[in-house]
Amino acid sequence: MHATETLVRRYYDAFNRADWPGMLALLTEDVVHDINQGGRETGRAAFASFLGWMGRAYREQLTGMVVMVDATGTRAAAEFTVTGTYLIADAGMPPAHGQGYVLPAGAFLEIRDGRIARVTTCYDVNDWKRQVERGVPGAP
Template identity: 30%
Template sequence: MSRAVVEAYFAAINADAFAELVGVFAEDVEIHTVGAEPVVGREAALAHFPEVLANYAEHSDRVTRWIETRDAIVTEIDFAGKLMDGRPVVFPALDVFDLRDGRIARVTTWYDTRDVRRQVAP
């Protein structure tokens, strides 16, 4: 059950089907991304992803490793994307999902912000 909700999260993100995230997030979900202010609440989270991914013509989070406990899942990810101008963006990331009652209550994401800024800079 726990892994299925995280798999649904990645499927929705990768398909730009952000409305489907309503089914995986707890009402009071928190999203913490290195270098950014926290996003708190389901509605804010649903608005967050289209904004973050708006400059990508293509993007994909491919999970390369799963570490699972009863209430948390850690995923190692290879992100691959293409900006609207055609430039590629690739980087590894680590996501930690805290789960509650079969939903995602908190997502914490780490990646090399300096490298990503360099890749997306105009």
């Protein structure tokens, strides 16, 4: 297994454990975070704040992880399924009352000096909204 694949898997394993310090330790200090269909934030402190909110508003697990790495080890992509529960309403989003959802998602990552320097996460926010507005049979 390539060192970059190991790094990416460690990052997402930490996510699944809600180990925010473990995730942050794998990022560069100036990490760039492209929030799905949102803005761009820079820096580990901004990422920590994002994780803090996410940990309160959503409970998620990522499964079916597939990691792809380019030949240089400086770029990676991950594809996975997000299974989650919506706990606290996010600004501009539907009300939260413990609705479940299941989404296909992916991320693009840039690696520098053995750490993650960019995370760009992608999923269909309209699909997510439909699921939390209607409820999804079999979702948590």
